[in-house]
Amino acid sequence: MTLIRRTWLLAPAALALAAMVGCASTPAPATVAETAARTPQLSTLTKLIADAGLTDTLKGSGPFTVFAPSDEAFKAVPAKTMAELAANKELLRSVLTYHVVAGKVMAADVKTGNLKSVQGANLGVAKAGDFVTVEDAVVTQADVGATNGVVHVIDKVMMPPRR
Secondary structure: OHHHHHHHHHHHHHHHHHHHHHHHHOOOOOOHHHHHHHOHHHHHHHHHHHHOOOHHHHOOOOOEEEEEEOHHHHHOOOHHHHHHHHHOHHHHHHHHHOOEEEOOOOHHHOOOEEEEEOOOOEEEEEEEOOEEEEOOEEEEEEEEEEOOEEEEEEOOOOOOOOO
């Protein structure tokens, strides 16, 4: 009887401890903007999203599919172009929204063809097996889930056609 009583008293404490451990290892659900901010290889993109005033939009209801250039992708952009983006918020918004598609497009759902970017131009997408490309960028990390869409990390910054 004593063993049963002690086990019964310890059970709630063990459950509480298990719940706390589970909470610590499971991040809270996040929007695409928050997901990008939590992804170390997307720090440049996160800063540019904030600079362009798009953070609140990407925290909105969506859904959004974001083809997110990695920090390495931004390093490959010429310094002159990065300076131009920093000086021209309209151009920066155009470049960033060119990387966003309305709706949630998982890698498995990609069909070779075009997707309309939020910026307004079409993005050429293709899939061969698990290999997904958008324009001439390769998806290096697919299907990073978010509460309002999905993020796909890509290896290149895509520039929209000039209008």
